[in-house]
Amino acid sequence: MNYSIQQLSEIASKPERNILGLMSGTSLDGLDMVLCNITGAGRETLLEVKKIKTFPYPQDIISRLREVVSVEEASLQEVCLAHTWLANYHADLVLETLAGWEMEPTDIDAVASHGQTIYHAPFVKHRKKGMPNATLQIGDGDHIARNTGIITISDFRQKHTAAGGEGAPMASLVDKLLFSHPTENRFLLNIGGIANFSFLPSQASDARYVTTDTGPGNTLINAVVQSEFGREFDRDGAIAASGTVQPELLRQMKQDPYFHEPFPKTTGPELFNLKWIEKNKKKVGKTGIAATDLVATLTWLTAETIADALRSVADGLDADTPPAVYVSGGGMHNKTMMRWLNGLLEDIPVESFETIGYNPDAKEAASFAVLANEMLAGEGFLIDPKQGTPRRVNFGKISFPV
Structure with missing residues (x-):
């Protein structure tokens, strides 16, 4: 068996998992990082928030993000570059945080990265006949996984739109x-x-x-x-x-x-x-x-x-x-x-x-950690899109370090 698949299987089979949730919202104020210990899955899920860290974005990061976030026109080169450099930046913050917590990357079973939404285009906004709901986040999961050495789950909103939803609210x-x-x-x-x-x-x-x-x-x-x-x-x-x-x-x-x-x-x-x-x-x-x-x-x-x-x-x-x-x-x-x-x-x-019972500033990042846990060990969430039959869906794409 491929080593990465074997590692994924072992993590999924554990009774509990340490998952690091990352959240960067539309306010562009910074990155929330929440270490969650999650036991079980589905209705048996138990969430314990262990540690919280917020990194306010410096002005140069905010300025660069504003060039591509929620604007009608942007340079494709800048979007492409931002997808990678933001992931690398987040990966550096993960490693810095783990060191500050006196933890190793091997202590973390998975990173759950929301990424940065750069455009959200449900039909109610774009009104283009025949076109679907759509949303786009940057902060490539492969780069986070490779740079941290931790399996990373990202792009949570894409499956929601694929299943007929609008990609939000996910929490x-x-x-x-x-x-x-x-x-x-x-x-x-x-x-x-x-x-x-x-x-x-x-x-x-x-x-x-x-x-x-x-x-x-x-x-x-x-x-x-x-x-x-x-x-x-x-x-x-x-x-x-x-x-x-x-x-x-x-x-x-x-x-x-x-x-x-x-x-x-x-x-x-x-x-x-x-x-x-x-x-x-x-x-x-x-x-x-x-x-x-x-x-x-x-x-x-x-x-x-x-x-x-x-x-x-x-x-x-x-x-x-x-x-x-x-x-x-x-x-x-x-x-x-x-x-x-x-x-x-x-x-x-x-x-x-x-x-x-929960820190309100940790809620969104912890929510994506739970979504990642369900991808790893659960049967998924029952969603009810505006059209179609309700069905179970798991969210997130899995990136391996190797």
């Missing part, structure tokens, strides 16, 4: 597997560059499981803060708190067809970007709006579209079993956004994901 598959509760209806809300949620009905409920993007999370806020204030993000929501929400502009933005599409749906900075903001400003004659007011309006837009989406599900639930919302992602650190979201949701409690 929701793990949410359903690990975080459903016997008696509590739960929303697991993640506010990254894009906001998304999983609604997990209680095991006693006949409500329907829902997962979807809601629209912009931090992406519009960050874009304006970077262009107008020279900062990467609005720390604690301080800029938003100093501004005034512009109702007319807010109403115009909320008229975007995306907000009226049925669930499930996905989106990205390909739609919600500075051009989108300018288009809406011109429609209401608000081209001279103060930057602080614009940040306030965009922050309220995120809070309100999240609240609208959550309410559309919550309002159909039995009054005897009210839901709770558990939040993860960078947006949870925006105090202004969270204050407004709490006010909009009124009687629905909003808590940190940590309340149910």
